[in-house]
Amino acid sequence: MKRTLPPHLLLRFFRWFCHPKLLKYIEGDLMELYSERLKEKGKRTADLRFIFDVLLLFRPSIIKPTEGYKNLNSYGMLKNYLKISWRNLLKQKMYSFVKIGGFAVGVAACLLIALFIKDELSYDQHYANHKKLFRVLGVISEDGASKKGVAFPAPMASALKEDFPEIVETGRYNNSELFGAGSSEVRVADKPDNAYDEGFVYFDQSLVNMLQLKFIYGNPEKALSEPNAIVITKRKSDKYFPGENPVGKLLVINDQADRTYTIGGVIEDFKPTSHLQFDFLIGMVGLEFWKDEQQYWGASNYATYVLVEEGTDIPSFEAKLSNQILENYFLPMMLEEGQSEADARKFFKDTNAHMEMQPIDQVHLYSFGVDDSLVHGDIRIVWLFGGIALFILLIAAINFINLSTAKSANRAKEVGLRKVSGSFRINIINQFLSESVMFSLISFVLGLMIALLTLPYFNMISGKSIVIPWTYWWFTPSLLVLSVFVGIIAGIYPSFYLSSFMPIQVLKGNLTQGAKSSPLRSTLVIFQFTMSIILIISTMVIYRQMNFILNTKIGFEKDQVVLLQGTNTLKSQVVTLAEELRSLPGVVNVSNGDYIPVRGSKRNGNSFWNEGKVNIDPGVQSQFWRIDPFYLNTLGIKLVEGRDFNSDLASDSSAIIINERMAKELGGDLLGKRITNYAGLWTVIGIVEDFHFESLRENIIPLGLVLGQEASVLAVKLNTENMSDNISAIGHVWEKFAPHQPMRYNFLDDRYAAMYDDVQRMGKIFTSFSVLAIVVACLGLFALSAFTVEQRGKEISVRLILGASVNSVFQLLTWNFVKLVVIAFAIATPIGWYLMTKWLQDYVYKTELGWDIFAVAGSMAILIALITISYQSLKAAWMKPITNLRSE
Amino acid sequence: MKQQSLGEFEELVLLMVAALHDEAYGVAILENLELKLEKKVNISAIHVALKRIEDKGFVKSRFGGITEDRGGRRKKFYTITALGKKMLDIQYELRASIYQQIPKISFG
Numbered sequence: 001m002k003r004t005l006p007p008h009l010l011l012r013f014f015r016w017f018c019h020p021k022l023l024k025y026i027e028g029d030l031m032e033l034y035s036e037r038l039k040e041k042g043k044r045t046a047d048l049r050f051i052f053d054v055l056l057l058f059r060p061s062i063i064k065p066t067e068g069y070k071n072l073n074s075y076g077m078l079k080n081y082l083k084i085s086w087r088n089l090l091k092q093k094m095y096s097f098v099k100i101g102g103f104a105v106g107v108a109a110c111l112l113i114a115l116f117i118k119d120e121l122s123y124d125q126h127y128a129n130h131k132k133l134f135r136v137l138g139v140i141s142e143d144g145a146s147k148k149g150v151a152f153p154a155p156m157a158s159a160l161k162e163d164f165p166e167i168v169e170t171g172r173y174n175n176s177e178l179f180g181a182g183s184s185e186v187r188v189a190d191k192p193d194n195a196y197d198e199g200f201v202y203f204d205q206s207l208v209n210m211l212q213l214k215f216i217y218g219n220p221e222k223a224l225s226e227p228n229a230i231v232i233t234k235r236k237s238d239k240y241f242p243g244e245n246p247v248g249k250l251l252v253i254n255d256q257a258d259r260t261y262t263i264g265g266v267i268e269d270f271k272p273t274s275h276l277q278f279d280f281l282i283g284m285v286g287l288e289f290w291k292d293e294q295q296y297w298g299a300s301n302y303a304t305y306v307l308v309e310e311g312t313d314i315p316s317f318e319a320k321l322s323n324q325i326l327e328n329y330f331l332p333m334m335l336e337e338g339q340s341e342a343d344a345r346k347f348f349k350d351t352n353a354h355m356e357m358q359p360i361d362q363v364h365l366y367s368f369g370v371d372d373s374l375v376h377g378d379i380r381i382v383w384l385f386g387g388i389a390l391f392i393l394l395i396a397a398i399n400f401i402n403l404s405t406a407k408s409a410n411r412a413k414e415v416g417l418r419k420v421s422g423s424f425r426i427n428i429i430n431q432f433l434s435e436s437v438m439f440s441l442i443s444f445v446l447g448l449m450i451a452l453l454t455l456p457y458f459n460m461i462s463g464k465s466i467v468i469p470w471t472y473w474w475f476t477p478s479l480l481v482l483s484v485f486v487g488i489i490a491g492i493y494p495s496f497y498l499s500s501f502m503p504i505q506v507l508k509g510n511l512t513q514g515a516k517s518s519p520l521r522s523t524l525v526i527f528q529f530t531m532s533i534i535l536i537i538s539t540m541v542i543y544r545q546m547n548f549i550l551n552t553k554i555g556f557e558k559d560q561v562v563l564l565q566g567t568n569t570l571k572s573q574v575v576t577l578a579e580e581l582r583s584l585p586g587v588v589n590v591s592n593g594d595y596i597p598v599r600g601s602k603r604n605g606n607s608f609w610n611e612g613k614v615n616i617d618p619g620v621q622s623q624f625w626r627i628d629p630f631y632l633n634t635l636g637i638k639l640v641e642g643r644d645f646n647s648d649l650a651s652d653s654s655a656i657i658i659n660e661r662m663a664k665e666l667g668g669d670l671l672g673k674r675i676t677n678y679a680g681l682w683t684v685i686g687i688v689e690d691f692h693f694e695s696l697r698e699n700i701i702p703l704g705l706v707l708g709q710e711a712s713v714l715a716v717k718l719n720t721e722n723m724s725d726n727i728s729a730i731g732h733v734w735e736k737f738a739p740h741q742p743m744r745y746n747f748l749d750d751r752y753a754a755m756y757d758d759v760q761r762m763g764k765i766f767t768s769f770s771v772l773a774i775v776v777a778c779l780g781l782f783a784l785s786a787f788t789v790e791q792r793g794k795e796i797s798v799r800l801i802l803g804a805s806v807n808s809v810f811q812l813l814t815w816n817f818v819k820l821v822v823i824a825f826a827i828a829t830p831i832g833w834y835l836m837t838k839w840l841q842d843y844v845y846k847t848e849l850g851w852d853i854f855a856v857a858g859s860m861a862i863l864i865a866l867i868t869i870s871y872q873s874l875k876a877a878w879m880k881p882i883t884n885l886r887s888e
Numbered sequence: 889m890k891q892q893s894l895g896e897f898e899e900l901v902l903l904m905v906a907a908l909h910d911e912a913y914g915v916a917i918l919e920n921l922e923l924k925l926e927k928k929v930n931i932s933a934i935h936v937a938l939k940r941i942e943d944k945g946f947v948k949s950r951f952g953g954i955t956e957d958r959g960g961r962r963k964k965f966y967t968i969t970a971l972g973k974k975m976l977d978i979q980y981e982l983r984a985s986i987y988q989q990i991p992k993i994s995f996g
Contacts, residue, residue: 025951026935028961029914033931036915056932061939 006034006050014054019064026057077427078434084414085435095407098783099400100443102776103490106396107447107483109772112458113389115466120377123273123364128212129307132168134314134357136160136304137370141352148356150372151176151300154293157204159329160304164321166312171207172302175200175278175373177594177602179289179301180254185566185741186280188240189250189260194741196566197236199279200253202287208267210307211276218247218265224283229264231281237266255569272465275363275374297333303372306357314357322354338615347618373600381762388769391531395773397490398524399780400436404494405521406787408501415498416506428499436491437484444483461764463757522820525784528777529824529861530831535770536857537832538839541849542763545840548847549756555691556597557636560718561748562727563596568712570737577737578630581716584733586726588719591634594711595625597693598751601713608704610666611674611681620665623693623701624677626708632657632688634717642671642686645707653707656682660690662702675704682706695755696845715748774861778868785817785869789876797881806877813873814866821865825858832857894946894975900925901937902976905947906968913952913963914938938966946972 005011014030015023030053037046089096124130136156138149157170175181181201185194205224208231215223216234223231230251237246250260261282270277288294308317326348334344347353358366365379415428452468459466469475567574578590594602604626607619629645629652631637640660645652656675663670670684682704690700718726727745734743753760789796796809833849840846894902904921905912918934941947952963968976 022935022939024961025914025964028958028963029918029931029935031961032915032958033918053931056930057935059932059936061936062932 006030007047010051010054014057017058017063019062022062026062030054081431081434082438084431085438088411088435089439092407092410094786095403095783096439098779099403099439100446102396102399102779103440103443104446104450105772105776106393107444107486108450108454109392109769110389111447111451111468112455112466113385115468116458116462116464117382117386119273119464119466120365120382123377124275124361126271126273127360129210130359130361132308132310133210133360134306134308135360135363136306137356137358138300139352139354139356146352146369148367148370149300150303150370152302152304153297153300153329153333154302155295155297156325156329157206157302157304159325160306160321163324163328164317166309166317167306168309169206169210169307170304171204171210172284172304173204173207173276173278173281174202174284174302176301178604181282183565184253184280185255185569186240187252187255189252189257192740194255194566194569194738195239196742196744197279199233199236199277201278201281202284203231203278203281204284207305208281210305214268216266216268217245218263220265223265224281225285226262226264226283227286228259228261229283229285230261231265231267231283232263233267233269233279235269236279255571273364275360275376277375297329298337305360308357318355318357321357325355326353385765388535388773391535392769392773392776393486395528395531395776395780397486398528399776399783400439400490401493402521402524402780403783403787404432404436404491405497405518406784408494408498411498412501412506415501416503419501419503420507425499429495432495432498433488433491436494437487440483440487440490444479444486448479461761461768463761521784525781525817525820526824526827528780529821529865530828532770532774532777533825533828533857533861534832534835535766535773536860537828537853538836539763539766539770540853540857541836541839541847542759542766544847544853545843546756546759546763548845549696549759550753552696552845554597554696554752555637555689557717558749558752560723561635562716562718562730562745563748563751564714564716564730564734565744565746566712566741567592567714569741573737574711574714577733578628578714580733580736581714581730584726584729586718586720586722586729588717589630589634590717591628591630591715592711592713593625593627593631593708593715594713595623595627595693596713596715596748596751597635597691598748599695599755600751602711606677606679606704608662608666608675608677608702610668611676614676619677620662620702622662622665622677623703624679625703625705626711627705628711629707631705631715634715636717637691638689640687640689642684644686647707651683652685654680654682655685655706657686657688657705658684659688659700659703661700662704663687665702677704679706692845697843699844774864778864781817781865782868782872785813785872788816789813789872793876793884796876797879797884800877800881801885806874809877810870810873813876814869817869818862818866821862825861829854829858894941894944894979895937897933898937898941899976899979901934902941902946902968902972905938905941905966906973906976910965910967912966917966941972942966945969946975 011027014027018026030050033053034046034050037049089100127133135150136152138152140147140149152172154172157172160167161170177183179202183196183198184200186197187194203224205222208220208224213220216237218231223229232240232246232251240246240251241249245266246263247265249263251263252260264283267281293299308314330353331341331344331348334347335341339347358370363374364377365382367374367376368378368380370376418428418431419425448468455466455468567577570577574592578592581587581590595604596602604624606622606624608622608624609615609617609619629647632639632644639657642657645655645657649655658666658670658675666675671687672684674681674683676682688705692700693703694701716730720726730745731743792813796813799809799812832854836849840849900921901917904917904924908916908920914931914934917938918929918931921929921934938947942949946969947966948969949964949966952965
């Protein structure tokens with residue numbers, strides 16, 4: 001008999017919406033009613049009543065919940081997973097500490113470095129036009145090395161703007177000390193006291209427009225368009241004109257009262273993430289440093305920036321620009337100066353002279369080897385740090401994997417039981433993944449706290465002012481996502497491994513998988529120690545190079561020399577001041593000169609020729625310094641031949657002392673001969689030993705010293721160790737001469753060490769990282785050795801009972817691990833050697849990469865590892881055998 | 889503990905579950921209620937009330953066997969729990985005691 005059924009569609013609708021738990025018997029009731037009504041009242045009424053009933057059942061307590069009723073179940077399972085994980089964590093405190101602690105350290109390192117990298121990458125992104133703004137670089141190859149510079153002739157900016165339709169605007173700045181930029185004594189016009197300040201620069205109005213500097217006071221369009229206009233930053237405005245609008249006020253620089261600067265505007269401070277960091281922008285309208293300087297193509301002193309049209313193809317434009325500028329401007333200039341066209345073209349060709357356009361948002365990180373006297377980051381450092389952070393995290397993750405698989409024996413029964421009670425493999429995988437995510441979350445929270453605590457220290461050694469960006473919306477979510485992600489990555493292998501156990505075997509009790517030292521675990525330990533040893537080697541090489549720099553013979557005496565700054569305001573009185581200082585008991589000698597042999601001092605690049613060879617020979621690129629007769633003596637520079645300057649000899653005003661390098665470049669026996677440069681003809685009276693007046697990264701270049709006066713630095717050589725007495729004596733003399741200007745001084749050896757701040761910083765950072773890496777790796781090793789001892793406890797006891805010595809048991813337990821560290825050392829040595837050779841290539845003068853570094857690094861790693869393992873091994877070897885055997 | 893509430897219709901259903909003792913399932917309750925109340929009752933109302941009093945713990949349920957006329961679906965039988973019975977007693981006493989207070993005089 002075929003049954004009459006209720007309306008199919010309605011029944012399906014009911015089955016769809018009804019809560020699955022209620023479905024079956026309500027449907028049963030509906031069917032029963034339907035069949036009754038069908039008998040009594042016929043199909044039509046039964047159908048109608050059925051429809052009516054179903055629609056009335058469509059109410060909240062009957063409809064199934066939207067989130068799915070099954071959620072309840074798997075939530076319960078998850079709760080169980082987490083509970084079991086938490087109990088395991090508490091049960092094995094030491095292993096949990098190693099897993100979580102190591103992870104947290106890795107996370108903290110990664111977090112700090114990620115913030116560091118983010119900061120480095122954010123440089124110059126805030127300039128509105130940063131995609132269309134470029135800095136022009138001049139590139140010349142000499143002796144196989146390419147030199148990049150930013151200085152160009154004054155008229156190049158306007159030439160670029162006129163000749164190339166692609167260029168919308170050009171602007172220049174000049175921060176050369178030679179022109180009075182850099183640091184100066186400054187005062188408000190109607191006040192007498194000078195203050196020292198830095199950050200002076202000559203700046204075009206057009207560059208202000210291009211960078212769209214934000215003005216607080218003054219008209220951005222016209223702030224620098226009057227002669228002698230100056231724009232200052234907010235912080236300097238607050239310093240000199242607290243609480244007022246200084247526009248229209250006058251500033252006096254270096255006590256030149258006859259030439260005041262009118263403040264045209266106040267700008268916001270340059271952001272810390274700007275490659276340009278200036279405080280006083282001096283306008284260049286009507287400014288000429290010598291006659292026709294602004295039209296002269298023979299001197300390069302201006303950094304030039306260009307704003308290009310949207311969509312300009314930079315590589316082809318670069319080539320076109322190089323060609324035309326060289327052809328139309330540099331070539332005529334060289335011809336005018338007497339070179340033949342063939343020579344000039346040969347020079348262009350030999351040196352592959354060309355120009356490049358550097359996007360300004362790449363200036364900070366991609367300016368390695370660019371001579372621009374700005375402070376740079378380095379993209380290689382960014383990569384290096386990123387790599388190191390990743391390595392530390394990796395080492396921590398390896399601990400996690402190693403310990404999870406090693407301790408698997410303890411979890412095997414659990415896995416077996418779960419499988420027997422109906423768990424699928426995927427459930428077990430989920431369990432261990434959620435466990436590792438839980439570990440990862442805890443580690444992230446801990447890591448965040450560690451990062452927070454170590455942030456001040458990190459800022460100190462990295463020279464940044466990083467804060468943790470709590471307030472940004474992306475910070476917390478991305479940390480969360482990351483921690484889950486890292487947890488899953490670290491948990492994948494252990495969870496697949498643990499879930500692969502066969503229930504029958506593990507429940508029967510013959511599980512030895514975890515106990516064997518698996519090849520994978522050994523590989524991972526080797527990897528950890530390879531990383532650590534590389535870091536140790538790097539740290540040692542960096543420190544050795546630093547030591548080399550600080551202790552190498554540099555050709556002058558940098559110790560006990562005080563540099564008094566800002567003496568230029570004293571004008572001719574400076575000579576009298578020097579005389580008085582010289583009469584002080586503690587003072588050996590005093591020299592007045594700006595050209596101090598450390599980087600960042602005044603420099604003056606020039607070409608020299610032998611007499612009569614100008615424009616016939618190629619000039620020798622040299623430094624040309626004006627000093628006083630006491631310079632060599634004060635700084636302890638040794639004469640190799642000839643004599644020092646004698647202020648009593650009038651003829652010495654055209655005498656020159658050169659360094660050995662200059663003598664070599666010009667050739668021949670030069671003593672008594674005459675050489676020449678733009679400033680005149682000079683008789684060589686002496687040759688000094690080469691001394692390092694720039695960083696040891698560079699070769700010593702030729703140098704010519706002639707007499708000159710009135711400089712802003714007095715170098716005072718002291719004879720005793722008693723510095724403070726001498727300084728206060730000097731202070732008394734200073735006060736007589738410059739009552740309105742506080743004495744400002746620093747020490748030559750400090751300035752020298754400051755040149756290598758970056759190396760010291762690198763050293764500190766590497767030390768921290770290698771300590772971190774080795775600590776995390778050792779934590780892992782410690783836990784692994786503890787585990788081995790635990791596993792082999794019975795075996796060791798039996799050995800001891802049968803007469804094994806403590807020594808042999810110790811060897812048995814340690815040798816396996818030491819072997820791994822030795823292999824790691826063998827791998828790390830060539831890698832470390834290669835990396836450090838690369839790093840040392842930056843230095844012309846460098847330390848040797850001796851075998852002892854590797855020996856020390858290797859034995860250190862082995863020793864640390866041995867100490868780490870010894871604790872557990874000795875504990876096992878000294879234990880009473882009975883304690884282990886009694887348990888059964 | 890908060891006083892459990894029992895709505896009017898819920899009380900009727902609960903009473904019927906108690907009265908039918910071990911034979912109470914959706915359709916039986918429906919038919920008996922219709923008989924007593926002498927009006928149509930909707931099956932959905934019965935099920936909602938049953939679910940509520942079960943959640944409150946006044947009834948418990950078990951599944952019966954499969955019968956042909958229900959399209960192969962089980963019946964769900966309800967029985968009253970001790971708590972349910974107590975609730976009914978409370979309700980009954982409440983009503984009785986208030987009823988006792990009605991002065992005889994009013995309806996002469």
